[in-house]
Amino acid sequence: MRNLINFLIKYNYWLVFLGLELICFVLMFRFNRYQGSVFFTSVNELAASVYETTSSVSSYFNLRSENEKLMDRNIQLQAELAGLKTIVAELGKDTVSLLPSQYQTFKARVINNSINKDDNYITLDKGAEDGIAPDMGVIGAGGVVGIVYLVSENRSLVVSVLNSKASISCKVRGSNYFGNLKWTGGDSKVATLFDMPNHAEVAEGDTIVTSGFSSVFPEGLPVGTVKSVANNNDGLSYIVKVDLSTDFGNISDVRVFRNNMGEEQTNLEETVKGK
Amino acid sequence: MVQTVLFRLLWMVVLVLVQALVLNNVNILGYITPYLYIYIILKADVNESRNSVMLWAFLCGILVDIFSDSPGINAASSVFLAFVRPNVLSLFVSRDALEQGVPSIKTIGIGAFTKYVSVSALLHHSFLVAVSYFSLTSVGEMILRVVLSSVLTVVFILLIDNIRK
CATH class of the missing domain: 2.40.10.350 (Rod shape-determining protein MreC, domain 2)
Structure with a gap:
């Protein structure tokens, strides 16, 4: 115990150094938007990568219904296009x-x-x-x-x-x-x-x-x-x-x-x- | 003692003002900004305790930060410099050779002083640039900035020290 205290006393400048740097970094993350954002995003990145993996797996589960929706939409758009084409064909306005x-x-x-x-x-x-x-x-x-x-x-x-x-x-x-x-x-x-x-x-x-x-x-x-x-x-x-x-x-x-x-x-x- | 503190405070005010009002606006080629205020840390007495120098460095860094709107960045770098300063100094100067206490061109010679200032500036600027970029995506630009700014800082410090002697 005494040795530990002696050690701490001898290297107390380490504690002061770390303490001051801690204050500085707290200030930095608290008041500098850039450093703060980098810090928090890198913390979030881990969570994000987990979410990404789960969602890329789960997205396969509803492919079938997505496909059906797309097909419906496709047919609807084709019908619309055909209608528009006939209208356009009747409009003779062009450069000629x-x-x-x-x-x-x-x-x-x-x-x-x-x-x-x-x-x-x-x-x-x-x-x-x-x-x-x-x-x-x-x-x-x-x-x-x-x-x-x-x-x-x-x-x-x-x-x-x-x-x-x-x-x-x-x-x-x-x-x-x-x-x-x-x-x-x-x-x-x-x-x-x-x-x-x-x-x-x-x-x-x-x-x-x-x-x-x-x-x-x-x-x-x-x-x-x-x-x-x-x-x-x-x-x-x-x-x-x-x-x-x-x-x-x-x-x-x-x-x-x-x-x-x-x-x-x-x-x-x-x-x-x-x- | 009181005189030393007052003298150092005066120096600090002057250096911080010069740093904030002039040097922070120096942005040669978009990279080079000298950080002259580390002069106050470099000129601390050898016999002064590390803790005391670190506290001074913290104060000085915070003042610069307040003026340059970057809380913590300069303070962290200058505390770091104050922390490693005794080791840097002992690389180039033996304890016996430095009795007067304050490192300067006169006391330790131009060669040792230049090396001492250069290594200190490189360490301080590296820390500062690393903390302000806070990512490793543009390492080349960071190194360029550190080296060029250090060169300018060293030149300024040598000039000032030369005049003071």
């Missing part, structure tokens, strides 16, 4: 309808299509009764699709871009150099732009849009991007290969353009040719 009033658009659905023949045609589910007439432009989500060729009462036949009869006046976006887009067979993703003057500035990756010179399409509708540029044999023009932006293998909804002044323009141009 924001074009100048000179143009009028009609919605149509593709009911027949081909891409692997020499002359490809697309059949639409709208015809003369719906206001569609020959020589109207047709565009899809990706860009230009073709030109209406023949109409019956409720159906119309469209000359696809992938058709030797089709020739669409196009230009490079940002300049006014133009040429005629034709499809020469083969790859359904690539068409050729002829008669582009060889002083025009065309580079790979440039966007090709409709020129608006023909009465069929308004100016600036996307057609594709330049894939390659080569000199033509005539020494005056380029042959520009164009990657078509429309995926002709996958078109369903299209818009048909009616140019309200197209007839006027065509008649005017015809009188000159007649003379």
Whole structure:
């Protein structure tokens, strides 16, 4: 006992040290939010890890009922989605309808299509009764699709871009150099732009849009991007290969353009040719 | 005796004010903050009891804490420094060589004094940084902070001690 007391007396500064540090740490945890939070969270961490283990085990027990709930919810949402889709389909407001009033658009659905023949045609589910007439432009989500060729009462036949009869006046976006887009067979993703003057500035990756010179399409509708540029044999023009932006293998909804002044323009141009 | 206490109190007030008003706002590169107030602990008489120095250190640390809004952190570090100080000092100075009592450049020589101050500063700053981070997630940053701050603290203390002599 005496030894112990002697020991304590001899090393009393240890007690003072520990006492003072204890006071400091109490102050620290009491008044410093950070240290306090670290202290208490590390104490809580043990408890938390126990809870986590139990809950990860117990969560398996009610998987079946959770699954059923999810399935119910899924079905409910699908029904809702179908309802909304029909409503959306009836609402025709899209960017196409924001074009100048000179143009009028009609919605149509593709009911027949081909891409692997020499002359490809697309059949639409709208015809003369719906206001569609020959020589109207047709565009899809990706860009230009073709030109209406023949109409019956409720159906119309469209000359696809992938058709030797089709020739669409196009230009490079940002300049006014133009040429005629034709499809020469083969790859359904690539068409050729002829008669582009060889002083025009065309580079790979440039966007090709409709020129608006023909009465069929308004100016600036996307057609594709330049894939390659080569000199033509005539020494005056380029042959520009164009990657078509429309995926002709996958078109369903299209818009048909009616140019309200197209007839006027065509008649005017015809009188000159007649003379 | 009374004179010593008054003198030390005066020093403490000055150092705490300098620490609180100037040095705590020094934050070079976001890491470096010198803790000059440990000077008061380092300059305690060798013959003074550990308990007395620890109490002084506690008082000084609490005052700094009050000004820097960090109750306990500086107090804990300076009590720790006061606790280990005699051992640090005995590493570099033999008891016989130090008769005047107060370690300084004049009494123990510039080399021993620099070592003494550097080791003390490193210990104090390590304790302080460890307690204020209170986790080991950013050890690299902590070491950087300890070393750079210690360098600055040592430079300041050497300058002051040089002027006082």
